[in-house]
Each structure stands twice: as C-alpha cells, then as structure tokens.
Amino acid sequence: MSEKTVSEEKMRQLGLNLFYGEFVFSDLWFTSRHFEQKSNRELADLIVCVGKEMIAFQVKERNTTVEGNFDKWVNEKVEKCKKQLKDTYQYLQLDDLKEFANEKGDTVPFGETEVFWGLAILDKQGLAEYPKLKFSKTLMGFIQCFSYEDFKKCCDQIGTPKDMTEYLGFRQDYFTLDEKEKDSEDDCIRNFLTEKYGVSTPDKRGMDAFKDFLSVFKDRRVSDFGEEEQYREIVKFLAYLNRVEIRAFVTCLNNTIYDAKRKCLSYNKCMGPLKNTDAGIIFIACEEGITEKIKMVVDLCRYKKRFECILAAVIYFETDIDFRIDWYYLERKWEYSETMEKLTNEPELAALWNGGKKVINV
Numbered sequence: 001m002s003e004k005t006v007s008e009e010k011m012r013q014l015g016l017n018l019f020y021g022e023f024v025f026s027d028l029w030f031t032s033r034h035f036e037q038k039s040n041r042e043l044a045d046l047i048v049c050v051g052k053e054m055i056a057f058q059v060k061e062r063n064t065t066v067e068g069n070f071d072k073w074v075n076e077k078v079e080k081c082k083k084q085l086k087d088t089y090q091y092l093q094l095d096d097l098k099e100f101a102n103e104k105g106d107t108v109p110f111g112e113t114e115v116f117w118g119l120a121i122l123d124k125q126g127l128a129e130y131p132k133l134k135f136s137k138t139l140m141g142f143i144q145c146f147s148y149e150d151f152k153k154c155c156d157q158i159g160t161p162k163d164m165t166e167y168l169g170f171r172q173d174y175f176t177l178d179e180k181e182k183d184s185e186d187d188c189i190r191n192f193l194t195e196k197y198g199v200s201t202p203d204k205r206g207m208d209a210f211k212d213f214l215s216v217f218k219d220r221r222v223s224d225f226g227e228e229e230q231y232r233e234i235v236k237f238l239a240y241l242n243r244v245e246i247r248a249f250v251t252c253l254n255n256t257i258y259d260a261k262r263k264c265l266s267y268n269k270c271m272g273p274l275k276n277t278d279a280g281i282i283f284i285a286c287e288e289g290i291t292e293k294i295k296m297v298v299d300l301c302r303y304k305k306r307f308e309c310i311l312a313a314v315i316y317f318e319t320d321i322d323f324r325i326d327w328y329y330l331e332r333k334w335e336y337s338e339t340m341e342k343l344t345n346e347p348e349l350a351a352l353w354n355g356g357k358k359v360i361n362v
Contacts, residue, residue, distance in 0.1 A: 007061035007123035007148065008045050012103075015057070018155045018164060019048045020214060021103035022235050025110075032094050044088045044118075047100075050161045051240055053115040054092075055168070058084045059148075061123040074122065074130050078145055081120030086138040089116055104218055108232070117168050123148040132175040142172055150185040157189050159207055162240050167192050202243055206250035214238055230329045237279070237311050237329065245274055252283045253313060257323060259285035260315045267297055270305065278308040278334070286316050289326050298330055300349065303340040308333060 004012070004026070015024040028043035035041060044056035060077040091097065092113070101107045120143055122130055127147040134143045146154070158167050170192045174180050180187075190200040217235055241249060252269045259266045265286055272280020282301045284294060294314060302310040309331035317323045343349065 005059070005061060007059045007121070010123070010148065011046050011057055011059050011121060014152060014155055015046055015048055016103055016215075017211075018159075019050065019161050020235065020239050022106070022218070022232060023049045023161070023239065024103040025049075025100045026103065027101055030091075030098055030100075032091075032096055034094060034096070041091060043091055044085060047088075047110070048161075049110050049113070050165050051236070052112050053117065053165045054110065054113045055117045055119060055165070056085055056088050057119045057121055058088075059121045059123060071129075073124075074127075077122055078120055078131060078134055078143075081145075082118075082134050082136055082143050085118035085120070085143055086136055089118070089139055092116075106232075115165075117165070118143045119151075119168075120145045121148055121151055122146070125149075132181075133172065142176075144168060144172060146185070153185060154189060157193070159204065160241065160243055160246065162242050163196070166196070170195070197244070203247065204243070206247045207243060210241075210246045210250055230327070233329050233331075234311060234327050237309070240274075242275060245271065249281065252281075253315075253325075256283040256285045256313065256315050260287075260317055260323060263287060267301070270301060272305060272307060272310075278306065279310065280305055280307045281311045281313065284312055284314045286314060289316055289324065290314050290328055295328065295330075297349070298328055299332070300340065300344050302330060302332065303334065303337065304344045306334050 008026075012024070012026045015026075025047045026045070028045075028047060029040050030043070031040055045059045046057040048055045048057075058081040060081060062073060062077075092110075099107045099109045116139065118136070118139060120134070122145065124147065127149070130147060131145055134145060135141070136143050154164065154167065158164050167189075171188050174188050174191065175183070193202055194200050214235065217238075218231060238249075248271055252271060256266065256269055267282065267284055269283040270280055271282075274280060280302075282298060284297070286294065290312075294312070298310060298312045301307075309329070312328040312330070314326040314328060315323060316326075
C-alpha cells in the first residue's frame with residue numbers, strides 16, 4: 001500500500017463527512033489470479049457504496065511550484081483519471097475480487113452494484129475552467145470531472161449520500177445541454193436543489209445532529225438487542241434518508257423521547273413510505289426496551305403500512321435523566337394475511353394506530 005497524497009487524504013475526509021465510514025473504502029490494493037503472480041493492482045483512490053450505487057474517485061493534484069501549460073495539465077490528468085476509472089470498472093468484474101476494509105475497520109463486500117459513477121477530482125487552487133464531462137466507451141457513459149473546491153461545495157450544500165447520487169445524475173444531464181455547458185457548479189447545484197426541494201438553500205435543521213448520531217452508531221450499538229448483527233442494515237437504512245426525511249426523523253425522535261420521559265407508551269409516530277421505497281420507520285416510547293410484544297407491533301405496523309422493511313427506534317429511560325434507544329430492523333415481503341388483518345383491527349392496537357397513548361408497562 002502506497003502512502004496517500006495530500007489530495008487523496010483530503011478526499012478521504014470529504015468521503016467520511018458525507019457518506020459515513022461504513023460505506024467508504026480507501027485501502028483498495030488487491031491481487032488476482034488473472035494477473036502475474038505477486039502483481040498488486042489498485043482500484044480507484046476512493047470508493048463509496050450508497051445502496052446499489054458505487055462512486056469511484058480518482059484524484060490528481062498539481063504542485064503549485066510546477067511550471068508549464070495549465071490547460072495541458074488539466075487535459076492530461078483528466079485522460080489519466082478516465083483510464084484509471086475504466087480499469088477500476090473492469091477490475092470490479094473479476095470473479096476473485098476480495099472483500100475490502102471500510103473506514104470503520106470492517107472487512108465487507110461492496111455488495112450488488114447497479115450504477116457505477118466515475119469521478120475525476122482535480123486539486124489545484126483557483127481551478128475554474130475544466131471539462132465537466134468526459135465520455136468513456138468502456139463505461140458506456142460519462143466520467144464526471146470536478147475541481148476539489150467544486151466537489152467540496154457539492155458536499156457542503158447537498159449534504160446527504162442519497163441526494164449526492166441523485167445530483168450526479170442531474171449534473172450529467174445538465175451539462176450535456178448545449179445552453180448549460182458554460183454554467184458553473186454553483187448554477188448546477190442551485191438548479192438541482194430548487195427542482196428537488198423548491199428552494200436553492202433548503203432547510204438544514206437537524207442535519208448536523210443526525211450526522212453526528214450516525215457517525216458514532218457503530219461504537220454505541222448494543223449486541224444484547226440484535227444490533228450487532230443488524231448494524232450494517234440499520235446504518236444503511238438511515239444513511240439513505242434525504243434531508244426532508246432527516247428533519248422528520250429528528251422531530252419524531254425528539255417527540256418520542258419526550259413521551260418516554262413522561263412514561264407514556266406511544267406507537268403512533270411512523271414515517272413512510274420513504275421516497276422511492278416500500279420502507280418506513282416507527283418510533284416507540286416504552287419502559288423496558290424491546291420485548292416480544294413490541295416486535296409483534298413493529299411487524300403489524302409493517303403489515304398495515306404495506307412496507308417491505310421497517311426500522312423501529314425503541315426509546316426508554318433507564319434513570320430519570322438517562323435514556324436509551326434500541327433498534328430493531330425487520331425485512332419481510334408483504335403478503336395478505338387474514339390473521340394480520342384481524343390483529344391490526346384489535347381495539348387496543350387500533351387505538352395506537354389512531355394516535356392513542358397510555359401510561360403502561362409493555
């Protein structure tokens with residue numbers, strides 16, 4: 001493994017800030033029986049996996065003391081990035097490609113990839129003019145080019161992994177239009193946010209708190225309640241929320257903490273279906289954490305809402321001031337069931353669906 005350049009380390013930190021360590025990979029050296037013996041190869045400088053989408057980053061930096069034709073340097077580095085990203089895409093097809101360690105230290109597979117984004121990052125202070133897109137026949141699409149400053153701006157303003165993958169699709173379409181070819185990254189970001197959220201500077205309330213909470217999720221999980229084996233699925237589920245869903249999540253979580261503080265059992269806060277999914281989140285205030293009854297209620301909520309998967313945040317106070325959140329993730333194909341229909345209409349449970357709350361031990 002070679003030592004990272006300053007630019008590669010800066011990109012790694014950007015990746016961690018936006019995409020969370022569970023889905024960021026930077027140590028990407030490997031061997032394969034398809035190559036000469038003891039021949040090490042490297043994938044891209046950085047790989048991020050978001051759902052079934054993969055983003056591969058290739059980073060090039062220019063020493064400020066180097067003289068020479070600046071436009072030539074840009075074109076040469078873009079072409080080199082294009083080749084390296086094409087090689088990365090082809091290496092990913094190898095049948096003996098090993099698992100890699102993510103930035104949380106867990107060795108895991110990349111998972112199924114349906115969309116591959118190749119990004120060339122050019123790190124040169126003051127870089128304003130560069131090709132935004134470069135076609136690749138191998139990838140049957142475009143490599144997207146950014147200056148480091150422009151990509152950092154995207155991370156700061158777009159703010160979530162899901163929105164970033166959507167932005168890459170929007171950006172590709174945007175800069176293929178003749179009338180937009182000379183537009184700046186700021187123009188593209190502003191148009192994306194306005195189209196998606198109706199305003200060019202969407203509300204960021206709750207975003208920082210949510211990121212802080214999710215970035216330390218691994219360290220605070222509790223194996224006694226199944227979070228050890230469900231941990232990656234839970235983090236993946238939460239990391240895929242967009243900013244509107246994050247704001248709703250933070251509001252529901254805080255309200256449920258308030259219910260739990262008052263010893264008030266509540267099951268009626270439910271988010272979903274989340275955008276483009278058959279999934280939802282239920283927030284439960286109780287007195288003693290996850291029980292078989294709570295698991296049953298989570299499944300009934302999944303059934304009633306016709307979700308394919310559901311995440312439960314189960315909140316209770318251990319002392320007068322200390323509370324815990326236990327997590328329960330359930331994935332099950334929705335099918336009609338007479339038994340489930342009867343159970344969801346039971347008077348006690350129907351009151352919960354309709355907003356009822358009770359001071360009660362579960």
